[in-house]
Amino acid sequence: MAKPSRMFEGLKILELGAGAAGPVATRYFADLGATVVRVESAARPDFLRLLHFKPGDPHGLNGGVMFVLMNPNKLSVSVNLSKPAGIAVVERLVGWADVVSENFSPRAMAKWGLGYERLRELRPDLVMVSSCLFGQTGPQRLYPGFGGQGSAIAGFNHLTGWPDREAIGPSGTITDSLSPRFVALLIAAALYHRERTGEGQYIDVSQIETGVYSLSEAIVRCSALGEVLGRRGNHAEDAAPHAVYPCAGEDRWIAIAVFSDAEWKRLGGALGEPGFARDARFATLAGRLEHEEALDAALAETTRGHEPYALMRRLQAAGVEAGVVQSCADLLADPQLEARRHFVRMHHRHLGEMDFEHYGLLFSESAREIRVPGPDLGEHNQQVLSEVGYSADEIRALAEAGVLE
């Protein structure tokens, strides 16, 4: 096997935007060797730099925990886009870049004169991706919002939680974590297209639509049958037991999923044939679904005394799907994630030791690396501007004119 190399060594990505949805997408490329430059400003900072900010926090814009975790390996250039000289700096950077990724609201780039039609004059084979909540067109395109609204509109909230409680949605506003993967996919596919044809292109992604697209099954079932899926806790229409069950300890749970009657027999065997394993009501999937409440209660009584990880290993060894409901602390100690080197602990100059994360892909011939934490605002002004041809005097003049703020 060839020595692992950096897949995107030499690739240059310019990023404008904030939050998770845009910046997570470029992480894939940064971790695989691309140079990713964020254009930011102190006048309009990424809200993640201030997410947990309290007056008196000593590090100000550079102490945002989530920002630092989400943007490792990236360079930060601070540019005041309300000044024409600031726009000129961005234009110079566009000429340097292979990819521009932005996730502002649709008006912003056009307002600055940085729409695709202008940018392609500066870099004809540019790949540009815009990713906003609703997309660049349509009556609601300018409506402001965050991932919380995206998850709700796309349908994830309605499908997550308990039927008698609120439509809570999966933790973490899921369109914020789904849409960047789709953006990364489109950047990679567009770069592949460019390698083969020499052509760049402009791509308009709607974060909400990435969610609706993922939920194609719900849409198709509704269109075909008039069926409107809702919240059903942890239950499934084609498996039982299919839920999380209590274990020994405080707030400890194990997920168990049994699809077939053969798995049901294996579950009973692995648990030492408790009485319910021989209950005729539970012998078939149809019976288990019909008597699910009784089934859940009986299984919970059995799992309650078990240490969750030991029970997981025992059930998995017997060929039963089971997994501990892992907390954040559990994840940091998870031996499987350790084997994949998912977390990388690094020292941040303001915040101390921090656990940075990779995404879920491993390549056999391309290393993924986390080299440095997310940058301070404007940390790389000197380095990046000189790379695109500004002299030391020019950089000093821009700084004195308030352009690099």
Add this chain to the structure above:
Amino acid sequence: MLDGVRVLDLSEESGFLAGKILGDLGADVIKLEPPGGDAFGRRGPYLGKEDPERSLRWLALNTSKRGITLSLASERGRELFLELAAKADVVFETGAPGALDAQGIGYASLHAQLPRLVWCSLTPFGQSGPYAGFRAHDLVAVAMGGNAALTGDADRPPVRCTLPTAYYAACPEAAAGIAMALYAREKNGRGQHVDVSLHECQLATLVTAPGQFSRIPALRGRTGARLGGTREIWRAKDGDVSFGLRGGAARAPSLAALVGWMAEEGMAAPWLLEIDWQKYNHNTLSSEEVARLEAAFAAFFATRTRRELYEQALVRRIMLAPCNDAREILEQPQLRSRELFVTLDYPELGARIEHPDFFAKASGSRIGIRRRAPRVGEHNAEVYGELGLDGASLRALARDGVI
């Protein structure tokens, strides 16, 4: 964008969406099923009577693919697989780690003879490590990946989404990994193995919570309708809406606009009107202050339907959204205006069904659904014909249970 790329898609249900994405992006995706069809992947609900050709899950997630049948359990079937792989750019599979190599047709077995082939494996826990042999569909992956522990109410068990979000998180990532590996192959001529883990992909749904929770107490447990310390999901008259009670420059105008509307309706107390939303910081509120604010907003939301709230939200630029169900999504004017939905014909089923088409527009490529999901073995003659097999040979293979 991926025109001319041929993908052999061996995936089971967990990977259906990844193959669909590649097909919708223009790749020639050939879906392999065992003879008779993928019984589990083609399970109900059905359109009408119980019939694998009527599985709505299958129809939803296998668009833009051609379909063939092939038994990898037979020697002849494995020979045919090798012939197909030799003409393919990508193999995508969801088998247990090592299962295909045990039959001599996995990545390790074939990489030397097919060095340009990109091979992507999507499995519950990845190809190596202590849990590599563990089994998981969605629920176990969501539990092990950390999302369930943070989803739901403190007084109830952790909970998941009705539909498999573990697959939705991993499939675009697998498709992205394949596109990246194809790009790398353009540079160096070599294919490689892309190892995707449902479990590891789940962690991204936590948006860095594992690195934050030691500093941010709100990330340590289930907070139900709250996000962090403040309420995010509210009861309207006829269902739920999402509205963040958090501050910051981007949200301040929205909070002020909502309070302005409440004042017009006579539902804003004097203390509420005195709040300077530009200076409002949710991180510094006491629990009493949070409770008072939440009670005021909850009382207002409870007097309006979701539609009434959303219509005013759009006019007044309030960051509020209805928690839509599938029917409401299909009726959403913004999505309609972008032609998100496409109607596909199923003449043999007497049906026309709407599907989400594609989530992006591209200036340089036609992207979106190319064809409906295949019937069992629909393209056997076409695909095996390319290998030089004629009708008589195909009939013999069918008789022997190979296709």
